[in-house]
Amino acid sequence: MVCGDDICCGCGACVSICPKKCIQLVPNNLGVIIPEIDFKECIKCGLCEKTCPKIGENKFNSPQECYAAYLKDKEKRLNSASGGVARAMYEKFLEDPKSYVVGVCWDKEFNPIFKLTNNKEDIKLFQGSKYVQAFSDDIYLKIEEKLKSECKVLYIAMPCQIAAAKKYFEAKNIYTKNLILVDILCHGVSPAQYFKEYLENLHKKLKYKKIKNISFRSNRRFRNFHFCLDYISNKDKEIKYNRFAYEDNYFNSFLDASSLRESCYTCNFSQLERISDVTIGDFFGLSKMPSSTLFNGDVGNASLILCNTEVGLNFVKQIKKYFNIFERPIQEAYEGGASFHGPYRKSKWRNKFVKYYKKGRFVQTMNKIGGWELKKIKIVHGFIRTIKEAYMKITGMEY
Numbered sequence: 001m002v003c004g005d006d007i008c009c010g011c012g013a014c015v016s017i018c019p020k021k022c023i024q025l026v027p028n029n030l031g032v033i034i035p036e037i038d039f040k041e042c043i044k045c046g047l048c049e050k051t052c053p054k055i056g057e058n059k060f061n062s063p064q065e066c067y068a069a070y071l072k073d074k075e076k077r078l079n080s081a082s083g084g085v086a087r088a089m090y091e092k093f094l095e096d097p098k099s100y101v102v103g104v105c106w107d108k109e110f111n112p113i114f115k116l117t118n119n120k121e122d123i124k125l126f127q128g129s130k131y132v133q134a135f136s137d138d139i140y141l142k143i144e145e146k147l148k149s150e151c152k153v154l155y156i157a158m159p160c161q162i163a164a165a166k167k168y169f170e171a172k173n174i175y176t177k178n179l180i181l182v183d184i185l186c187h188g189v190s191p192a193q194y195f196k197e198y199l200e201n202l203h204k205k206l207k208y209k210k211i212k213n214i215s216f217r218s219n220r221r222f223r224n225f226h227f228c229l230d231y232i233s234n235k236d237k238e239i240k241y242n243r244f245a246y247e248d249n250y251f252n253s254f255l256d257a258s259s260l261r262e263s264c265y266t267c268n269f270s271q272l273e274r275i276s277d278v279t280i281g282d283f284f285g286l287s288k289m290p291s292s293t294l295f296n297g298d299v300g301n302a303s304l305i306l307c308n309t310e311v312g313l314n315f316v317k318q319i320k321k322y323f324n325i326f327e328r329p330i331q332e333a334y335e336g337g338a339s340f341h342g343p344y345r346k347s348k349w350r351n352k353f354v355k356y357y358k359k360g361r362f363v364q365t366m367n368k369i370g371g372w373e374l375k376k377i378k379i380v381h382g383f384i385r386t387i388k389e390a391y392m393k394i395t396g397m398e399y
């Protein structure tokens with residue numbers, strides 16, 4: 001054990017730094033990936049502890065400037081969760097041929113994975129929040145390799161993954177002047193194992209041949225906080241399975257914090273002081289600004305941008321031209337953003353979830369612990385969705 005099952009955030013930095021390669025991430029009885037050390041091989045060098053973002057000190061920065069922003073290009077913004085800041089950052093960075101970017105995309109089996117690339121086409125794959133914990137694998141090693149060859153790297157990830165990268169490069173004495181770190185405001189993450197089980201369950205129900213795409217959020221009409229599965233049916237038809245977040249066992253358990261990693265409930269990064277150069281997220285505190293001023297009659301979500309270091313300030317200056325962008329008081333972002341105010345509280349169903357979850361039975365566990373109350377929520381939201389869907393069909397609105 002490096003830091004303990006309940007506080008481990010699964011960043012995988014210990015796995016990457018181990019000189020004997022004797023640490024691996026394995027799922028525990030809750031399906032949560034945890035490092036396991038082969039003590040026969042371990043030489044007790046202590047590097048795993050030194051690299052762990054959950055042990056020892058982390059250096060935090062105070063935000064210096066705060067913006068509300070959304071991409072001017074509506075077409076590019078459509079598939080982003082909020083204002084499309086991540087996409088603009090990637091695009092700006094890849095203008096330089098010696099630069100690389102890191103983001104999270106789905107693999108062939110729809111597991112969320114980190115990918116390092118300098119191919120502009122990959123930016124689309126990173127768009128959209130995947131509300132599932134992504135596998136870090138050897139991403140720290142890949143970034144290290146690029147930094148050593150004097151390439152610039154943009155790494156966008158959750159705060160614990162950013163903290164892990166910082167500690168990893170520090171422990172390895174890597175020159176990080178060419179690295180920009182952007183953290184995403186984080187509600188917490190649900191283990192990939194639950195999402196896998198959830199998809200297996202859907203596969204049995206819908207009997208699809210192939211998934212085309214999955215999204216949890218977008219700026220498309222009727223796709224914000226919806227679980228959307230675009231699939232090819234066994235009759236070769238393209239079908240959209242679209243459920244409102246609270247109707248959906250997986251999305252609901254993520255949002256109401258029944259199924260997060262145990263470490264997320266004690267997260268030390270959920271605060272206004274940040275670990276990164278820039279922080280991005282939803283600008284939930286923007287309600288005081290009239291949306292007519294902000295969106296100019298358009299619809300969509302706005303992103304929050306916090307510049308936390310000199311490097312961050314300079315980088316944001318370079319991408320401002322892509323946005324409709326408004327400087328806002330930091331306090332406004334702080335007041336509206338729950339993720340600045342400490343870790344999410346466990347839902348009333350969390351303890352039961354831990355008690356009843358059995359590997360392979362995520363959906364059944366949610367149904368069992370939610371009982372009639374969860375059913376009622378699903379029925380009400382399902383009813384609202386059905387009416388909306390009918391309205392959209394009649395009026396020919398894009399789905």
Ligand SMILES: Cc1cc2nc3c(=O)[nH]c(=O)nc-3n(C[C@H](O)[C@H](O)[C@H](O)COP(=O)(O)OP(=O)(O)OC[C@H]3O[C@@H](n4cnc5c(N)ncnc54)[C@H](O)[C@@H]3O)c2cc1C
Pocket residue numbers: 079080081082083084085086087102103104105112126127128129130131132133134156157158184185186187188189280281282283284303304337339
């Ligand atoms: C698990 C999770 C929890 C979040 N919780 C909050 C919250 O509590 N409050 C809040 O304001 N915002 C939260 N966000 C951020 C929000 O959903 C948007 O990602 C953010 O507003 C940026 O939006 P965008 O339009 O720029 O980019 P988008 O296009 O939506 O996001 C793309 C960026 O997110 C990265 N990304 C996507 N999925 C993951 C993942 N699983 N792990 C790591 N990186 C990922 C991509 O690589 C890319 O850099 C969360 C995001 C995730 C993934």
